[in-house]
Amino acid sequence: MKLIKNLLIVTFILLCGMSLYISCSGKTAEYYIDKGYEYIQENNYEMAIQNFTEAIRLDPNYYLAYSWRGLIYYFEDKLDEAIIDFDQSIRLNPSSYDLRWRGEALHQRGAKHNQIEDYELAILDLEAALQAFPDDEKIKNTLSSARIGHRTLAREIERANLVPGTREYIAEEHYQRGKVYAYQNWDNRFSESSSIKEMILSSLLFHGDLDKAISEWETALRLDPNHYEARSDLEQARNQRGY
Secondary structure, three states: OHHHHHHHHHHHHHHHHOOOOEOOOOOEHHHHHHHHHHHHHOOOHHHHHHHHHHHHHHOOOOHHHHHHHHHHHHHOOOHHHHHHHHHHHHHHOOOOOHHHHHHHHHHHHHHHHHHOOOHHHHHHHHHHHHHHOOOOHHHHHHHHHHHHHHHHHHHHHHHHOOOOOOHHHHHHHHHHHHHHHHOOOHHHOOOOOOOHHHHHHHHOOOOOOHHHHHHHHHHHHHHOOOOHHHHHHHHHHHHHHOO
16 A cells, blocks of 8 residues: 555656646646736736746747747847747748748848848848848848948958059059049039939939049959959949940
8 A cells, every 4th residue: 555655656746747738737838828928918028928938848849839939029129039939930830920020030130230240140131031021122122231241341351451562452552543533523512502312313423533433443353353342333433424
């Protein structure tokens, strides 16, 4: 009789330790999901997160718990945590609507990386976001900005390491000289009667000696065909000149 009693005690302890689906109190993962949702309705997001986390503890494969918790993290601007939860939700349920929320979170995080000039991380996030929203012009524009920033930063590092007398060094000198020619009348680009529209459009143009600028940039490209800025500015100057 004593042995049976001891076995029953041990069995009870083991059952209490098995918290995959049901806690010792008898509350299920579904219970904590429902409680978490109630706390969301009450704007008590801290308690909602605690309940969704408990649901995950009880059932690590319950994708809705990750989904709800990820949404709270997203709207609290905790994008790293949100993306981790969305990834887990999608892994457990590939048809989950979290594919779109993950795209939104990646876009927001990518935009933040872009703002602080962390271009490599920005590009990774924004390219992933574009997979969720392939036609989103805002994501495309932010990604374009990040790529330009990345190229510009890389170019600045290259400039700092240029060796005097090399073709690349001389090409950079021609490029910079071309910029001086292209912008030499920059301060006189507006008149007192210029409208806001005219000022905006005027700011997109060069206001100098384009023939000399084009000549310098062409020389820069002959010396260094990989000079991105010289190629870009040369194309704009030629378009502005009409050839």
